[in-house]
Amino acid sequence: MLFFSYFKDLVGREVTVELKNDLAIRGTLHSVDQYLNIKLENTRVVDQDKYPHMLSVRNCFIRGSVVRYVQLPPEEVDIELLHDATRREAR
């Protein structure tokens, strides 16, 4: 549940979600659930070549299993905290 907790703390921040089909969507993280399904608000497509008509949708729900990366604002990432949390989780 580590990343579920981690993403919950990032609600309200701007993130970019990159899907396994190469689509990248930027938006405000609205919520996340235990399966890492992600809801974004004020979304816009980062690279419009593949899905040009998905220009701007107000809210979107992204299935956790199709996410490749979640790009975070660097100032939100506390690496030491993540190190400690993952080590603790692994025990």
Place this chain on the structure above:
Amino acid sequence: MAVGLRHFTARAGNGSGEPILDTDNGEELVHVQPSVSVAVGDRAPESPGTLYITTRQVIWLSELDREKGYAVYFLSLSLHAVSRDPEAYPSPCIYTQIETEADEVEDESEDSDSECSEVLDLSKIREIRFIPSDANQLDTLFQVFCECAELNPEPIEEGEEEGHNWIFSADQLEDEAGAGDDVEWHFSQNPTNTIGHSNGHHDLASSVLELQINDQRFEDAEEMEQDSDTGHHHQSQHLQD
């Protein structure tokens, strides 16, 4: 469970025209929305029809043609969204993306000739829009889509926990290399598995970081094939068949 968009023709014969569901396995109807058009891929909207949202799938049945209907399981819906931008699409709608067989087997030979052919190959459709005649229903529909999608996480295969061959350090690789090339890799689809789950007695303090950064198991399979010549010449290389 079938991946991608499917034809759906099983309607109750009692005149209600409702779709026949897999009630034996617990599928239930959650929401019915009449007066909905459907736009499959790049095609023009088809109407009128009724949208049925169940605990497992989304079904659209045509009101004009009782032999016409489409369905897609929530397991195949990569994302859904409320689309109100007229530049994106003229009518406000629920926009959804569908994960197809092609996505799963990394088929590069995609052809978007679904517009030209008379016989529509639904399995290649990647986008579908549901256009209610009443745009005020969009937020409700979006909510129902969310709730039902959440009911359909990736299925967990039993026995997968014991079958894991998680590697935590290069030392462990050398130990197992003695067994020859018979190491069987299990790729977990389960997103709730926490990284660093240990089934051995290893020091994880430094290894967890290595797992996250170097382990090629976290690469997408297609990248592995493309990059086999250029990168990943570290300890994991010899484990490929």
